[in-house]
Amino acid sequence: MTPRSRIFATFCAALVFLRAPASAGQADFNDVGKCMAIALQNGHFARQPFSRLSSRFLENYLKALDPGKLFFTRQDIDRFEQSYGESLDDLLLKGECMTAASDISRTFGLRVAARVEEAGRLLAAPPFDFTQDESIPASRKDATWPRDESQAMILWRQQVKEALLAEILRREAAVPGQESATGEKSPGEKLAARYRRVLADVEADSAPAKVASTFLSSVAQAFDPHTDYMNTRDVELFNEDMRNEINGIGVGIRADPNGATLIRSVVRNGPADRQGSLQPGDRVIAIDPDGEGPRESLDILFMGSDRVAELIRGSAGTPVTLSVEPATGAPGAATISILRGQVPVEESLASAQLIRVKGDSGERKLGLITLPSFYRDFEKSRTACSLDVEKLLLRLKGEAIDGLLIDLRGNGGGSLTEVERMTGFFTRPSPVVQVKDGYGKIAVLESTADDPLYGGPLVVLTDRGSASASEIFAAALQDDNRAVIVGEAATFGKGTVQVIKDLGSSMPFFTARSGAGALRLTVQKFYRPSGLSTQNRGVIPDIVLPGPGDGRERGESDLDFALGPDRIALAPAFHPLDRNRLFIPELARKSAARVAASRDFTYLLEDAQRLKQFIATNRVSLNLERRREEIGANAATAKERDEERRVRFAGMAAADGEHLSIDSFTLADLAGGAALRQAAPEPLPEKDLLSGPALPWPGGLDPQKREAIAVLGDLIDATGRAI
Known part of the structure; x- marks a missing residue:
């Protein structure tokens, strides 16, 4: 097996769970533990x-x-x-x-x-x-x-x-x-x-x-934060997530302070939407996960959202019955029975926007592709993010875009196969990532496209939630000097590779193995073409922006027993482009001036400092009046911000109306031949210590996205002058 095919097989194994041969009886977890211990001892990358x-x-x-x-x-x-x-x-x-x-x-x-x-x-x-x-x-x-x-x-x-x-x-x-x-x-x-x-x-x-x-x-x-035991339900959910296929009723939920579970949203065309009774704002107080089956309705008051979601999700075609207090405030609880089914997950697929910016020299067209994960269905080979991004990119190219922004914020990773192919959309044949196993053997994966699909100015937007495959993609383009990386101080920092090992199939043949589960095992580390590891350190953007995650401990380096960073040699035959073509010093200087003048970025910096101080102090008062004073001070600050934003956002919206036009389209729009449609405003993010403002971001552009678009504009200008 060649190094390339071996790595491909490794990642396929990481994404597809092979069911154990049928065996009567529930597995003895003593036997499962022994099987898992042997696999950890013999197979973990670190050989501890x-x-x-x-x-x-x-x-x-x-x-x-x-x-x-x-x-x-x-x-x-x-x-x-x-x-x-x-x-x-x-x-x-x-x-x-x-x-x-x-x-x-x-x-x-x-x-x-x-x-x-x-x-x-x-x-x-x-x-x-x-x-x-x-x-x-x-x-x-x-x-x-x-x-x-x-x-x-x-x-x-x-x-x-x-x-x-x-x-x-x-x-x-x-x-x-x-x-x-x-x-x-x-x-x-x-x-x-x-x-x-x-x-x-x-x-x-x-x-x-x-x-x-x-x-x-x-x-x-x-052994490390990403090595884990997975019970049979964990495996099912993992495979559903990788396929972007969820079997449930199609609702968004969150915990309500009163103890119930609040229906936050109902997915359009999902099972609950088609049934018609459940509405946003309804409060679920009990669930019968078997519908009219053998289990009685379970009281879910003050039950965690993860556990509630587990009760709601299930096999397509099976019923689930909810006891619901209507949002209307009507007395009593209604009983609503819904047949589970496949939930449309359009919001978790790639999507795009065409942004028209009017200036003194005419109209400029910018493309924006948002990619929530590097998804791929290895079983059916019909769903793959690279295929979806290719369609969106071709549509944007048809509009003759002057530059492209790829938003990878919150993208936790996925299939390396998709990263490899997607990187080829923007580069000539070049190393994408190096992978080292526990024996020190190194393989290099390269993009194989003869010609890039898009060769114009490119910016990639990241945050602390960009992890794993997202970091490979951003690092490959950064090392090749093909794109300007913009975002929070660093990405997550996950530089390890896992496979899913079916424990049942590894147990003795005549041993009961039903419900044995699986082991997610770290077997490799990946490295950038430059030889640097993203493990713990993440990808450091070329242009750093304040972000909502500043001040929090939410990276790989904050996790217990995380493997350390290291480096290997430069990938063979790696010849990056001229970094001067990205004009980083000029772009960084202009961005820093805009960030310093931005009230929204100032608010983020203030919140981060307040959060750091709170974490460092690590005290909560039990004095009622003092807590009221703290809440009052936060409320006053939030109100002051809201009032300032109300005036400023009105001015920004008016300016956007004259100089900015944003049209959105999804994969469904492309399939149906729909025309471009005006983008909907994006909600403001929730704040940890201060209540968020009540106004949507002007133009549907949060501060990081707006600044990334400005950086892309600067890159287009600088590139044009250099030609």
């Missing part, structure tokens, strides 16, 4: 000694169960370390790991039950005193375990007090009359119900399969 990782396995499992260090005590931890701290590796390889996993899980359930019982007692007693000068850590990630149950209950009392204070403040900020319309219970009653839901979730997670899933994931993730 398995025998030295036992304490890390334990640390990860405890963190997965109790990340805030509120339930276990130091006494518990000492017992776990004495019993399992140096033996989990042996227990895994001997096929005896579930005894330890179940013991720790059982202890966790007892501690949660005790905390919930105490919460009920506290909330039924006279109210807390919120006049004291008291505070607690905002995050207990780096805190120590409470010494014993006595100290744990003191910490727990503070947590309950803070949760009750937050509920009181939330209600003070609610729209007048909303509470009576929704029939909310008192803050204490609502909080008690929430804690009961926590206990119910923990009890549900004590089932053997759930315990095994959490424990085996903790073991796998001790």
Whole structure:
């Protein structure tokens, strides 16, 4: 097998799960753990000694169960370390790991039950005193375990007090009359119900399969953040995501402060939209995932959105029944039954815009392609982002565009095959990425297109959410000096390659293997054509812009046990273009002047600084008046910004009306021969500390996109002068 075909097969394996041969009976998770341990020991890229990782396995499992260090005590931890701290590796390889996993899980359930019982007692007693000068850590990630149950209950009392204070403040900020319309219970009653839901979730997670899933994931993730155990449902969802194919009812959901799950949106032409009863704003309070099947309706109050989504999604053609409080405020809950089906995912496919900019020298046409992921269906070979981008690019070329912007913000990656082909749209035959395996062997993948599909000025927009395949694409174009990269300080920094290993097929032939799941295993690292690794460091843009992600810990380097960066030699036969053709110093100077003059970028910098200070301080006050003052100060700042933006946005909209025209088109529009249509405004992003303004971005262009368009205009001008 050639290096090229070997890498192609590797990435196919990473995207397609091959089902294990049928075998009667549920797999014994002791056997699954042994099989996974052998695969980790023999196949992980880093070749870490398995025998030295036992304490890390334990640390990860405890963190997965109790990340805030509120339930276990130091006494518990000492017992776990004495019993399992140096033996989990042996227990895994001997096929005896579930005894330890179940013991720790059982202890966790007892501690949660005790905390919930105490919460009920506290909330039924006279109210807390919120006049004291008291505070607690905002995050207990780096805190120590409470010494014993006595100290744990003191910490727990503070947590309950803070949760009750937050509920009181939330209600003070609610729209007048909303509470009576929704029939909310008192803050204490609502909080008690929430804690009961926590206990119910923990009890549900004590089932053997759930315990095994959490424990085996903790073991796998001790090797690196992207190595993971996947249960059978995880695998199904993974394959659906890669195919851009979702089986459900077609709704967007989010947690409602009252405990219900709010229907945020209904996907057009999806199963719920066709059924017609469910509307945005409705609140789901219970779900029967089997429709009229054997399971009763499950109360989902204060259930996490991920768990709710799991109940809603399912095989096409199967029913799901929802108990819904209508958004109209009508009394009682309606029962709505919907047949699941394939949900249209147009918003997750590539799309494009044609931007006409009028200036003194005439009209300039700019193309914008937005790519949410590098998707590909390896099974049917009908869905591939490179095919979609090619169609959009040809349509834009038909409009004689002067420059192109590719928006990869939030693009978490996908298929390397698609990256390889897409890079060829913009370059001559050239190295795209180098891949090294655990034995040190290096293969180079190249774009093979004879001639680029588009050879004009090119800008790529990234952010901290651009990861993996997105980083390969951006880095290849940056190393080749083919495009100007614009965006937040760095991309995510995922420079590793995973394959999906079916554990059931690796188990002994006569062993029960149903539900064994799979192992997502890191087997390679990728490197830029220049030899640099994007691992941890990401891709550093040529022109850095302030972004909503500034101030947050949300990159690869912030994850536990992330592999480190390194570098290898320059790819053979790599001859980049002349970097002077990109005019980076000139473009950066002009961009910096615009950013410095932008109020919106100034707001982002202020928010980032405030967030950094909050994280560094790591304290939350339990004094009611002080919290009111903090909320009031934030509200005043948000109001001041809204008022300033209202005036400024009106002026920007008027100027856009004279000088800017934006038309959008999707793949469906191309297939149906639809004409270009005016772009819809984009919503403003949510803020962490300050409420976002109520106005849409002028022209539907957020600050980063607007600035990237300006950089593209500068590149076109500079390129024109150089000809």
